[in-house]
Amino acid sequence: MRHIISILVENEAGALSRISNMFSARGYNIESLTVAPTEDASMSRMTVVTKGSDDIIEKITKQLNKLVEVVKVVDLSEAEHIERELMLIKVRAGAKEREDVKRMADIFRGRIIDVTDNTYTIELTGDGAKLDAFIQALDQSAILETVRTGASGIGRGNRILRV
Amino acid sequence: MDRIKTEELTGAQIIIRSLQAEGVEVVFGYPGGAVLWIYDELFKQDKVRHVLVRHEQGAAHAADGYSRSSHKVGVCLVTSGPGLTNAVTGIATAYMDSIPMIILSGQVSTAYIGEDAFQECDSVGITRPCVKHNFLVRDVKDLAATMKKAFHIATTGRPGPVLVDIPKDVTVNKCEFHYPETVSMRSYNPVKKGHSGQIKKAVQLLQQAERPMVYTGGGVVLANASAQLKQFIELTGFPITNTLMGLGAYPATDDKFLGMLGMHGTYEANMAMQHCDVLIAIGARFDDRVIGNPVHFAQNPRKIIHIDIDPSSIAKRVKVDVPIVGNIPDVLTDILGLLEKSKTHDIKPWWKQIAEWRGKDCLKYDRKSKIIKPQFVLEKLYEVTGGDAFITSDVGQHQMWAAQFYKFEKPRRWINSGGLGTMGFGLPAAMGAQMANPGATVACVTGESSIQMCLQELSTCKQYRLPIKIINLNNKYMGMVRQWQEFFHGNRYSESYMDALPDFVKLAEGYGHSGLLIDKPADVEPALRETFKRKKDLVFLDFLTDQTENVYPMIPGGKGITEMILSEDL
Numbered sequence: 001m002r003h004i005i006s007i008l009v010e011n012e013a014g015a016l017s018r019i020s021n022m023f024s025a026r027g028y029n030i031e032s033l034t035v036a037p038t039e040d041a042s043m044s045r046m047t048v049v050t051k052g053s054d055d056i057i058e059k060i061t062k063q064l065n066k067l068v069e070v071v072k073v074v075d076l077s078e079a080e081h082i083e084r085e086l087m088l089i090k091v092r093a094g095a096k097e098r099e100d101v102k103r104m105a106d107i108f109r110g111r112i113i114d115v116t117d118n119t120y121t122i123e124l125t126g127d128g129a130k131l132d133a134f135i136q137a138l139d140q141s142a143i144l145e146t147v148r149t150g151a152s153g154i155g156r157g158n159r160i161l162r163v
Numbered sequence: 164m165d166r167i168k169t170e171e172l173t174g175a176q177i178i179i180r181s182l183q184a185e186g187v188e189v190v191f192g193y194p195g196g197a198v199l200w201i202y203d204e205l206f207k208q209d210k211v212r213h214v215l216v217r218h219e220q221g222a223a224h225a226a227d228g229y230s231r232s233s234h235k236v237g238v239c240l241v242t243s244g245p246g247l248t249n250a251v252t253g254i255a256t257a258y259m260d261s262i263p264m265i266i267l268s269g270q271v272s273t274a275y276i277g278e279d280a281f282q283e284c285d286s287v288g289i290t291r292p293c294v295k296h297n298f299l300v301r302d303v304k305d306l307a308a309t310m311k312k313a314f315h316i317a318t319t320g321r322p323g324p325v326l327v328d329i330p331k332d333v334t335v336n337k338c339e340f341h342y343p344e345t346v347s348m349r350s351y352n353p354v355k356k357g358h359s360g361q362i363k364k365a366v367q368l369l370q371q372a373e374r375p376m377v378y379t380g381g382g383v384v385l386a387n388a389s390a391q392l393k394q395f396i397e398l399t400g401f402p403i404t405n406t407l408m409g410l411g412a413y414p415a416t417d418d419k420f421l422g423m424l425g426m427h428g429t430y431e432a433n434m435a436m437q438h439c440d441v442l443i444a445i446g447a448r449f450d451d452r453v454i455g456n457p458v459h460f461a462q463n464p465r466k467i468i469h470i471d472i473d474p475s476s477i478a479k480r481v482k483v484d485v486p487i488v489g490n491i492p493d494v495l496t497d498i499l500g501l502l503e504k505s506k507t508h509d510i511k512p513w514w515k516q517i518a519e520w521r522g523k524d525c526l527k528y529d530r531k532s533k534i535i536k537p538q539f540v541l542e543k544l545y546e547v548t549g550g551d552a553f554i555t556s557d558v559g560q561h562q563m564w565a566a567q568f569y570k571f572e573k574p575r576r577w578i579n580s581g582g583l584g585t586m587g588f589g590l591p592a593a594m595g596a597q598m599a600n601p602g603a604t605v606a607c608v609t610g611e612s613s614i615q616m617c618l619q620e621l622s623t624c625k626q627y628r629l630p631i632k633i634i635n636l637n638n639k640y641m642g643m644v645r646q647w648q649e650f651f652h653g654n655r656y657s658e659s660y661m662d663a664l665p666d667f668v669k670l671a672e673g674y675g676h677s678g679l680l681i682d683k684p685a686d687v688e689p690a691l692r693e694t695f696k697r698k699k700d701l702v703f704l705d706f707l708t709d710q711t712e713n714v715y716p717m718i719p720g721g722k723g724i725t726e727m728i729l730s731e732d733l
């Protein structure tokens with residue numbers, strides 16, 4: 001099953017490598033990984049999307065907690081949570097396609113953030129499935145370039161992860 | 164703080180002062196370009212003694228053996244690049260067995276890091292998967308606090324090696340020295356007390372047990388929990404087995420002790436593990452060499468209580484009914500406080516069953532052999548040393564025979580590479596044990612293949628007058644490899660024969676020690692007696708042993724814990 005794990009980690013050189021190393025050394029899978037400092041610059045928040053049985057996820061959280069620089073670990077998928085991912089996608093938009101692409105971006109509530117004579121670059125936020133759906137909805141041959149951040153997640157309501 | 168009292172020190176001076184503040188008496192190391200300033204400061208003082216090894220692998224193993232035999236922190240000091248990479252095997256060995264150790268490695272100056280400088284390597288990157296934690300100190304102002312953290316992390320929770328990588332300019336730069344007295348880390352706070360609710364559940368299970376079994380590992384030794392363990396067994400009268408790493412935690416001569424369990428464990432210990440109804444695992448991790456195939460192990464229903472300081476060790480390979488995370492002595496004390504002997508079951512029928520299994524006499528071997536049997540040498544070694552020596556070993560058949568036939572009465576006397584299985588560990592580990600226990604009897608049980616992996620340390624032994632006794636069980640084969648090839652590869656002894664062996668007696672003499680070749684069973688005991696009388700000398704005993712002898716019982720890889728090959732089956 002897919003799990004989304006949030007990690008608070010000391011913002012120190014090598015911390016990211018320690019975490020990604022642990023996943024590869026023990027054969028756990030990483031679907032996506034995002035990381036950036038929090039409001040407290042000494043701490044980073046990481047979101048890892050992984051797949052595995054409950055046993056494996058328990059092992060992953062234990063192994064993460066064992067790392068000296070890891071402050072807190074939460075499996076967001078254990079309860080209500082929200083996840084978002086940002087995609088920037090550059091598509092061909094000549095005179096012929098321009099209207100269609102614009103309309104499709106509007107439907108998905110994407111924003112066109114860069115325009116040339118024959119391309120649009122669209123910014124789109126949502127969960128992974130929505131981004132997938134947008135890609136599917138476009139003319140595949142028109143897609144020039146795609147970049148996705150991977151998911152970031154946060155618990156709903158009073159579920160708060162902090163020190 | 165009183166500013167007048169703080170001093171400006173160089174990084175090298177801070178390192179030495181930090182070691183002194185931590186009570187470090189011995190450092191095992193090897194100098195080189197990046198650590199010259201540290202060596203210069205070592206030279207100027209006499210509180211921290213330095214032992215010059217002949218290869219950095221030896222430094223790491225020696226620091227490791229020092230720690231295992233003394234419960235102190237082992238410290239080793241190596242230079243950048245090859246100095247560090249040579250030590251990696253020793254670091255990984257300590258990591259697998261959770262040994263508290265500090266590795267100080269030199270690094271090229273901060274300005275050169277990343278430029279492929281001479282003797283540069285990414286030490287922190289290379290060691291990351293085989294240390295509990297590591298640090299690269301880029302600023303001398305962080306050095307003292309980092310040293311304090313390193314010792315704190317190495318020795319608390321589940322212990323382990325911690326590496327501090329120190330660029331050369333950091334050893335030269337100066338700052339005010341203040342060694343912190345305490346460490347506080349929001350990200351690192353190991354649990355100590357076990358959960359009281361879980362402890363109550365464990366006590367209930369133990370009181371209900373009709374076929375209880377106690378299985379303890381290296382964690383009991385590391386936590387110095389032998390006293391509590393003995394109390395627990397005295398109170399309950401339960402049968403107990405130790406893992407390879409746990410030997411000595413419970414006296415081997417006691418009749419509650421069923422011997423070691425696992426791949427080469429006793430028949431009775433392995434059978435009792437499979438057929439018990441309540442199993443209490445203490446500081447052990449159900450690894451593949453211990454319970455064999457976990458699916459087979461799970462076939463018999465039993466309740467499992469698992470006590471460990473490291474939550475990630477619990478429920479890793481087997482499902483556990485009552486997990487207890489905590490410091491073993493504290494948890495056992497809590498259990499002892501609640502357990503009422505009068506409420507425990509009568510386990511006489513269970514002991515009767517165990518006695519039947521014991522009747523197999525699974526460690527028997529041919530005592531009338533005209534060729535020296537390795538088991539015989541170890542039995543005699545036990546007798547001659549009164550069971551009171553520090554025994555280090557290398558890896559292979561000799562290691563298993565030593566574990567089976569030397570009856571360890573006390574913890575920290577049996578020193579071997581259990582997790583990583585590092586050939587070459589025995590001799591340098593013996594140096595560490597001897598340094599930590601001057602005057603004690605230290606013997607290294609080894610084989611002709613293992614000993615050659617860190618043989619250069621004979622020179623270190625000479626320099627520091629370390630009177631280690633080397634018990635070389637020489638069968639001219641990598642014995643354990645040969646045994647597997649005999650059992651599972653149709654007797655094709657591919658590259659396991661040791662041709663062109665040196666004359667070990669002359670070799671020992673070449674290093675300034677004494678050597679003796681023993682090739683008759685009748686000479687075994689006299690040679691050992693003579694040797695152990697020589698308190699000041701290193702003696703290399705080269706026993707020519709039976710080339711075809713195998714270690715029994717044996718659970719073949721991937722098989723279940725009761726699927727043992729016994730000597731009588733053949």
